[in-house]
Amino acid sequence: MKKAELVFIPVSAPGHLIPLFEFAKRLLDRDDRFSVTVIVMHATAVTSLAAAYAKTFAESNTPIKIINLPPPVDFSPSQPVHKSLENFATEYVDNHKACVKEAIVKHVVSNANSGQLAGLVVDMFCTSMIDVGNELGVPSYLFFTCSAAFLGLLMYLPIRHAQTGREFEKFDGELVFPSYVNPVSSNGLPEVLLNKYGGYTSLMNHGRRFKETEGIIVNTFEELESNTTKRLLNYFDHVPPVYTVGPLIDLKGETQRDDEIIKWLDNQPDSSVLLLCFGSMGSFGEEQAKEIAHGLETSGVRFLWSLRKPAPKGKFGRPGDYKDELQQLLPNGFLERTKDIGLVCGWAPQKEALAHKSVGGFVSHCGWNSVLESLWFGVPIVTWSMYAEQQLNAFQMVKDLGLAVELRVDYRSIDGEVVLRDEIASAIRTVMEIDNEVRKKVKEKSEKSRITVKVGGSSFAAYQSLIDDILTNKEQCDHL
Ligand code: UDP
Numbered sequence: 001m002k003k004a005e006l007v008f009i010p011v012s013a014p015g016h017l018i019p020l021f022e023f024a025k026r027l028l029d030r031d032d033r034f035s036v037t038v039i040v041m042h043a044t045a046v047t048s049l050a051a052a053y054a055k056t057f058a059e060s061n062t063p064i065k066i067i068n069l070p071p072p073v074d075f076s077p078s079q080p081v082h083k084s085l086e087n088f089a090t091e092y093v094d095n096h097k098a099c100v101k102e103a104i105v106k107h108v109v110s111n112a113n114s115g116q117l118a119g120l121v122v123d124m125f126c127t128s129m130i131d132v133g134n135e136l137g138v139p140s141y142l143f144f145t146c147s148a149a150f151l152g153l154l155m156y157l158p159i160r161h162a163q164t165g166r167e168f169e170k171f172d173g174e175l176v177f178p179s180y181v182n183p184v185s186s187n188g189l190p191e192v193l194l195n196k197y198g199g200y201t202s203l204m205n206h207g208r209r210f211k212e213t214e215g216i217i218v219n220t221f222e223e224l225e226s227n228t229t230k231r232l233l234n235y236f237d238h239v240p241p242v243y244t245v246g247p248l249i250d251l252k253g254e255t256q257r258d259d260e261i262i263k264w265l266d267n268q269p270d271s272s273v274l275l276l277c278f279g280s281m282g283s284f285g286e287e288q289a290k291e292i293a294h295g296l297e298t299s300g301v302r303f304l305w306s307l308r309k310p311a312p313k314g315k316f317g318r319p320g321d322y323k324d325e326l327q328q329l330l331p332n333g334f335l336e337r338t339k340d341i342g343l344v345c346g347w348a349p350q351k352e353a354l355a356h357k358s359v360g361g362f363v364s365h366c367g368w369n370s371v372l373e374s375l376w377f378g379v380p381i382v383t384w385s386m387y388a389e390q391q392l393n394a395f396q397m398v399k400d401l402g403l404a405v406e407l408r409v410d411y412r413s414i415d416g417e418v419v420l421r422d423e424i425a426s427a428i429r430t431v432m433e434i435d436n437e438v439r440k441k442v443k444e445k446s447e448k449s450r451i452t453v454k455v456g457g458s459s460f461a462a463y464q465s466l467i468d469d470i471l472t473n474k475e476q477c478d479h480l
Pocket of ligand 1: 015277278279280306346347349366367370371388
């Protein structure tokens, strides 16, 4: 019998692509009735890191088929990418509809060696691909790479918009969202929700379309967000089934390994090192880098600091490495004074570092993958949100869940604010305390996050329900 073929359509961003590949790998490990094709859209300068990951993945011994699409010929976004990355990504994906459909027809539908198309699994920025699924007569499933709370917020946006008719403003005050326990201050909202260049509108439109899918797969777990999922299902009408199958953490693959860093960690005492790492797009200019350096020196902790350089002003792109410029950038003599207790690097092997017994704290931008990794490895976070939805993740971790130490839940890198050394030092000292309450809670959550993906765990069970539902939906399609 032909296998049930799922076609995955991600966006080329590491935080989206890596959990999606992990999800696909686990599906094939679990059930040999499935086969998977992933369609990778051509990478722009911003997404080249994800493209590199996809390439490495394709070259590994994987049964997952990867189709790389050519660059679009006629793409002209309504706004330049630096005005809104979300708007750019949405329009970029929309522009690929015909091309994606053609690829699915050629490589799956008309390919005698392929499985039988059972559905599309689309990233949260790829809801326009639901149309492609409809045209091909198969269901679409949403693959949501952020928290269930943020999923709830996006689903709430169209409802709120019908009442207010506008994006959010910084002066809106305290906002009550159905998927967050505490009211969120408008001043601390992610930039995209305030964005007037299509960012907010594109998110709202995605949120509206989520309900058109046959199921929503979320990279979270019941023991972390059970109340949120319940609130979400109670609040909205006609929500498709929500499958919380996380945490989806790729524990084997790494885009880059850096053994020198791991060797350095090997020589540090247990739980003594603070990791500072700010995601695929996090970076700091001179003034802020100096404040962090002073904060580190004041606190006296050992540290592994991933410090990267912003893209040139007015240009949107991935951060670069400071390399030889570090000496000049950091306070006079800093590198020399801290050479026995600290290491400054570019891209860090974050998961390996968090897994290392010498790492005891983590200053993080609170990207959702980083949050899940911190919980998995039981290393408490100091929150320093930067971009995307990270302010809300930081808020949820500190205020709703009590699982992180607050430095900033409302910092937006776009505002250019400088966080001062004393604030940094104080948050660092708190997180590194060995008997800190947050550390205890994070350790408990860590155990739960490992149990949930094992046989008998709730994410394991949700995964099985999803598999069963996909196969039932396929049978129904076959009978039409
Ligand atoms: N990451 C890493 N080294 C770095 C920066 C990031 O290994 O220097 C990894 C991190 O472990 C995580 C992913 O890149 O798996 C970032 O995902 P997240 O959702 O946390 O943030 P995003 O990059 O999407 O903002």
